[in-house]
Structures are given as C-alpha cells and as structure tokens.
Amino acid sequence: MPERTKLLIVDDLPENLRALNALLRDEERVVYQAATGEEALALLLEHDFALAILDVQMPGMDGFELAELMRGTEKTRHIPIVFVSAAGKELNYAFKGYEAGAVDFLYKPLDADMVKSKVNVFVALHRQRQETQRQVEALERARREQEATLQELGAAQEELRRALRMRDDFMSMVAHELRTPLNTLFLETQLRKMQIEKGLQEAFDPEVWKKMVARDDRQIQSMIRLIDDMLDVSRIRSGKLSIRPGWTELAGLLQRVVADLSRQAAEAGCCITLQVDEPVSGWWDEFRIEQVIVNLLTNALRYGSCQPVEVTLTVEGKAVHIAVRDRGEGIAEELQTKIFEPFERGVDNGVAAGLGLGLYISRQLAQAHQGELTVESTPDGGSVFTLTLPRLPAPA
Ligand SMILES: Nc1ncnc2c1ncn2[C@@H]1O[C@H](COP(=O)(O)OP(=O)(O)O)[C@@H](O)[C@H]1O
Ligand SMILES: [Mg+2]
Known part of the structure; x- marks a missing residue:
C-alpha cells in the first residue's frame, strides 16, 4: 500500500x-x-x-x-x-x-468544492511526481545492476582468456622443456647405436663413456626436476604440499649445494662464493631447503649476467637468513611481486627460461616452514633473494 x-x-x-x-x-x-x-x-x-x-x-x-x-x-x-x-x-x-x-x-x-478540487489537483500532481521519481530510481538501480553484471562478466571473460592462454603457453613450454633434453638423449643413443653397428670400439673408451653418462645424467635430472616442479604445483594447488622437518645443519648444506653448482657455473664462466661463519642447526626439511637454494642459485646463474654470485648465511635472533645475491640486470619494481606467481617468467629477454615455477614453489616452501622468501632488486644493481627461516625448537 x-x-x-x-x-x-x-x-x-x-x-x-x-x-x-x-x-x-x-x-x-x-x-x-x-x-x-x-x-x-x-x-x-x-x-x-x-x-x-x-x-x-x-x-x-x-x-x-x-x-x-x-x-x-x-x-x-x-x-x-x-x-x-x-x-x-x-x-x-x-x-x-x-x-x-x-x-x-x-x-x-x-467554498468546499473549490477547496476540494484545488487540493485534488495538487495531490494528483504530487503522486505523479512521486511515481516518476520511483521509476527513475528503479531505472537507475537496474542500470547500475546491469553495469555491475557486465563488469563481472568482463572480468570473468578476461580471466578465462588468461587461463586459456596460460594453458596453451604452459603446454608449449612443457613440451619445449622436455623436448630439449629428450632430443639430446635421443641423439646420444642414435650415435651409440651407430657405433655399435660399426664396431667402433674406441668410442667405448672409459673416459668417453664417463662423459657420456654424465651428459645423459644431466638431461635426465633436468627432466625429473621439471616433472617434480609440476607435481609440487599440483600439491600446492590441492593444499597437499607438506614438509618433513628433521635436524638440519645449514652451513654444511650450503657448502654442498654451492660445490655441486660451482662446477656447472664454472663451465658457464661464473663463480659462486659462500660466506658462512659457523654451523647453524635447526628443525627444517633439508631436502626442501636445498630445493629452494638450488632454485635461487640456478636463477642467479641464469639471470645474473655471468657475474659473481654470493651466498651468505646469517643468524639474527630467532631467525636465519640465507641470501643469494647476483650482479645481474635486476628486476623491475612492478615485476617483483609477479615473479612469485606460478608460470610467471618476468621479462622475455631471450635468456633460456624454465616454466616460471621455481620462485612460486620456493616461496610456498618458505611459508611451509613459517618463514618467507623476499627479493630486493634495483635495475642494473642486481638482485638479492633472501630466505628467512625461524629457528623452531625440535618437537618434544
Ligand atoms: N636473480 C634474478 N635476476 C633477475 N631476474 C630473475 C632472477 N630470479 C628470477 N628472475 C625472474 O623471475 C622469473 C621467475 O623465476 P622462476 O620462478 O625461478 O622461473 P623460471 O626460472 O623458470 O623462469 C624468471 O623468469 C626471471 O624473469
Ligand atoms: Mg627458476
């Protein structure tokens, strides 16, 4: 009424x-x-x-x-x-x-009739005005709702397009990343087959043999890492990424990882230096920490313009910081958040890149340790990625 x-x-x-x-x-x-x-x-x-x-x-x-x-x-x-x-x-x-x-x-x-009729006119006018006002408001409401719906629709569409684009990009990236090592392996086996068929015994010299196995091993490792990364992402997505902490000593772990990667770095003409003062032990997942450090170091070597890379381990109160510093081109401010998102590969500067999963997984692993992974970078001044871990006591 x-x-x-x-x-x-x-x-x-x-x-x-x-x-x-x-x-x-x-x-x-x-x-x-x-x-x-x-x-x-x-x-x-x-x-x-x-x-x-x-x-x-x-x-x-x-x-x-x-x-x-x-x-x-x-x-x-x-x-x-x-x-x-x-x-x-x-x-x-x-x-x-x-x-x-x-x-x-x-x-x-x-005059009663006069009064009534005059007032009726004004009342009718007033009602009409109110009705018009109501219609205008209803129209305006409808217009706003429509606008909001359109906006939502537009956003959903954009999201969908992005997802589709990402799926396509992802498939071609995975294909490419797997194809390269597989190609190398395939060529290697073709070569061996030919040598066996021709009875080329000198091709089976122990030194040659060792180098071949090392090469194959690298190709296989890189494919395993790729597949492990994809598995990690699906674990993160389904909330099933878990860590298995144990008694871990970081100085030794860093020495080992740096030694492993230094050989690889030296081949590319880069060097990695490590600065640790004393052993630092804590309750962490050793394999996962290693995974993070390997990711950071691989990035520093890959995107660090072949300049020296420094790794430091410092203790500050109840926290431990592992910093990986490079002297490369640095990362633009607006990319510094994005690169931690899955499949984000920063700028396409022609440097052979991976799937854009390393930093995403690494940050998730840091957070699973109740720690964090942060970046500081200035264009041309290089980048520092810092993994901060809390020193939690071992559970009783
Ligand atoms: N040390 C670094 N210097 C410059 N850019 C970096 C560095 N580390 C990572 N990035 C940028 O962040 C992006 C995402 O890194 P990451 O998640 O490890 O994926 P990926 O190495 O597979 O591309 C890289 O593609 C690169 O553009
Ligand atoms: Mg990487």
Missing part, C-alpha cells in the same frame, strides 16, 4: 483548522495542523508534504513570511503552497517570483 499523502494546514484559528481538516481528510491522506508559522516549520522539516495551505493573516509570522522561509530552504522549496485570504485582496504581488504553478489562492469564505 502506498504511503498516505501528507497535507499541511496552517491557521491561527482552531475552528478554521477543524473545518479544513474535515474537508480534506480521507483514507489516503493525513492532514497535519499547525497554529503558528513556527509550528508549521517544525512539521515541514520533519515530513514530506504534498501541499501546504497557509492562512495569510496570522499574528506573529504571517503566511507570506512562512512561505518566504519555505522558499529559502532546500527541503521545503518545492512544496506547493495555497494561500487562504479574505476575498478581494490583491495578493499576487507578494509571490510573483515563486516557482510557476506552485502557488495558488483560496478566498474566504471557503
């Missing part, structure tokens, strides 16, 4: 108020009565009136003064006014400037 229309009548004489009230009141209207301009103002500020009927002659604030005040107030400015006055008086002059159509006059003695 629509709200009842509110009418205001203002007159200093109670019998006039009573008479008007009796004339105007019905089921769809509420009539508010005020005996003075002040009373009327209080009501005007509180309610939303369709029409105000003002007695012109009142002691104190008269009808015109009240109308003047109404005109000066935002909330009441648009309320139509009907002045009631003694017949024969010239009234129009006072309110010429008032908004067109919003002012009317009634003369005493009041």
